[in-house]
Amino acid sequence: MTGTDRYLRPGFFTRHLMNPLVALLTRLGLSVKGSHVLAVRGRTSGEWRTVPVNPLDLDGHRYLIAPRGHAEWVKNIRVAGGGELRLGRKVQPIHVIELADAEKPAVIRAYLKQWKWEVGTFFDGLDEKATDEQILAVAPGFPVFVVS
Numbered sequence: 001m002t003g004t005d006r007y008l009r010p011g012f013f014t015r016h017l018m019n020p021l022v023a024l025l026t027r028l029g030l031s032v033k034g035s036h037v038l039a040v041r042g043r044t045s046g047e048w049r050t051v052p053v054n055p056l057d058l059d060g061h062r063y064l065i066a067p068r069g070h071a072e073w074v075k076n077i078r079v080a081g082g083g084e085l086r087l088g089r090k091v092q093p094i095h096v097i098e099l100a101d102a103e104k105p106a107v108i109r110a111y112l113k114q115w116k117w118e119v120g121t122f123f124d125g126l127d128e129k130a131t132d133e134q135i136l137a138v139a140p141g142f143p144v145f146v147v148s
Contacts, residue, residue, distance in 0.1 A: 070143060
């Protein structure tokens, strides 16, 4: 699997227990260490699709990182150009711009520092101490979007 088609499908525990639990808590307005629900229109159906995400705030910007790779939400948001970040009754319309691989190292490093406890296994042994070269080697497999 190359970086541009890298996708790690969630297992049973994540699909049926963790994601629904985190989604329920965020719908109730209870964020798990900053988690939100991302809502984005499906690229073919046009219907709203939702998934729990862990936004990263860094240097005055907010980012969405896809630790599982080129997931359906990634494909949808590329087409839609944005969506909504939801936390309880708060709905924030967003637009996104995808970062080039060369722009990803600092963002991925900060993301790993904050979220490694939850998503570290998806990064093939990388952690917040990884060099730019190590991150650049895997960057195509980890889409990153800056939120505006």
